[in-house]
Amino acid sequence: MFEAFYNSIKPLQLLQYNLELLKPGRLPTGKTELPFEVPLKAKGNRTFYETYHGVYVNVVYQIKVDVKRPVLSKHLTAQCEFIINYSHKTDALKCDPVPFTTSPDSLSTVRGRTLVPRFKLSGEIDTAMCLITNPFQGTLVVEQSDTPIKSIELQLVRVETCGCAEGYSRDASEIQNIQIGDGDVCRGVNIPIYMVFPRLFTCPTLIATNFKVEFEVNVVILLEDNRIITENFPIQIFR
DSSP states (O other): OHHHHHHTSOOOOOOOOOOOOSOSSOOOSSOOOOOOOOOOOOSTTOOOOOOEEOSSOEEOEEEEEEEOOOTTSOOEEEEEEEOOOOOOOOOOOOOOOEEEEEOGGGOSSOSOGGGSOOEEEEEEESOSEEETTSOEEEEEEEEEESSOEEEEEEEEEEEEEEEETTEEEEEEEEEEEEEEEESSOOTTOEEEEEEOOOBTTBOSOEEOSSEEEEEEEEEEEEETTSOEEEEEEEEEEEO
């Protein structure tokens, strides 16, 4: 069902240029270099998007070279991807720290609160408005946990939304997972949160007419009894 939905969405072409680098004729013996230059200008009223490799949304720029040979010889073709970093004009963004506190009372998706072990987590992330070239940073403090902790992890998630005549689909998938605490960590100690945004798999937050690419960060606490506590932070990435 998902394959049928996504296959019904036609690719969006942002630019296309055709250049003839060499007139018909014979190449000299040895190595031949043909310099070229192409203006990077989007077609019509469209805009550039930064290179991004996702699950259902991909922004890819490629150069393809064709060498046409005589009738009895096979044509030669090669292509390679090139990377585009693109910065849109944005208004002044507020990069304020975001404090958080997590306890059984703050959980929104839990059934039977009386069965939830007592715990309290607090901390702060530097900002939810993230410059893509800077790391995502903050601190986490485990103030209380009656159940021993097995692991503390930092999870980066992409949220891709695609739409067409058949409707819209919103899917979240993990980009990377980093362990920031191993075992039953000490209580009341600042645990640093630090994560670098991986190139190609992240891009500035993208909202277009037929699709969106958004990002979230989860702080995941895995307890010894295999219960999971998650604190979610929707973030906006910019360049």
